[in-house]
Amino acid sequence: MKIIKTINQDYELIDLKDGYKYERIGGVLIKRPDSNAKGTLNNPNIEQQLDAEYIGEVGKGNFITHRDLPDNWMVNMNDMHLRIKPSSYKHIGLFPEQKVHWDYVKDKIEASDKPVKVLNLFAYTGAATINAALAGASEVVHVEALKQLNNWAQENSKLSNADHLNIRYFQDDVISFLKREIKRGNKYQIIIMDPPSFGRGPKQQIWKFQDNIDELLSLSAQLLEDPLCLIISTYTPSVNKDALYHTLKKHFNQTDIETYAMVLEAVNNKRLYCGVGGTINFK
Missing domain, CATH: 3.40.50.150 (Vaccinia Virus protein VP39)
Structure with missing residues (x-):
């Protein structure tokens, strides 16, 4: 098993619950479906703190924003500057x-x-x-x-x-x-x-x-x-x-x-x- 801990302030896995992961990506808090996510939230109030979340069936849904967010933004990882763009397939351009x-x-x-x-x-x-x-x-x-x-x-x-x-x-x-x-x-x-x-x-x-x-x-x-x-x-x-x-x-x-x-x-x-x-x- 290779365990990848929180990478830096531009990417943090914040919490998990059954079927969903909560991530802070370039300062933006998002919720995405993930079939491997298990458990219950440590902090249920995180739902009210979301900047965006994926709604609907994967491939047919979309990201809904709860704040005034741009269509895309930047993260810095491993000396790379990478553009994040949420898509209808729940992906963001980064694994x-x-x-x-x-x-x-x-x-x-x-x-x-x-x-x-x-x-x-x-x-x-x-x-x-x-x-x-x-x-x-x-x-x-x-x-x-x-x-x-x-x-x-x-x-x-x-x-x-x-x-x-x-x-x-x-x-x-x-x-x-x-x-x-x-x-x-x-x-x-x-x-x-x-x-x-x-x-x-x-x-x-x-x-x-x-x-x-x-x-x-x-x-x-x-x-x-x-x-x-x-x-x-x-x-x-x-x-x-x-x-x-x-x-x-x-x-x-x-x-x-x-x-x-x-x-x-x-x-x-x-x-x-x-x-x-x-x-x-x-x-």
């Missing part, structure tokens, strides 16, 4: 539990005495991309299927003063991209991936974790050269740390494979399960 992986990658890059190329797959709004670039990666390749998320990632890069660094952005289906990279002979020292349970590529290519994870890992293995690490995280409900370990072991004959639950710890010490992660340490 703070990923800090455990940002720190891991940063340490790997800073400890290397050789240039490090990083490939970030299912790259979302770019925090892992920017983190690797700021840590000193010689090149970071960012692959994300959705145009709006790629645009958001590039905006985050500018806000973090990383837009002058060697980051290349691709709007592409991950499997198709990996196959072309193999043909091109490109190699990487670090691969980061955050595959969803289900997704679609730009040409409506279907991604299903259970159907496609083996191909993803097999292709990724062919792109590693003088590798430092591979990092994976998933929020797929049917995948626990043991299942992820055995999946990684099939494709990487490494003894240094670690898989774990990712857990955010609230300021009141309650804990929220946030999926599973895994690292393969080659050096």
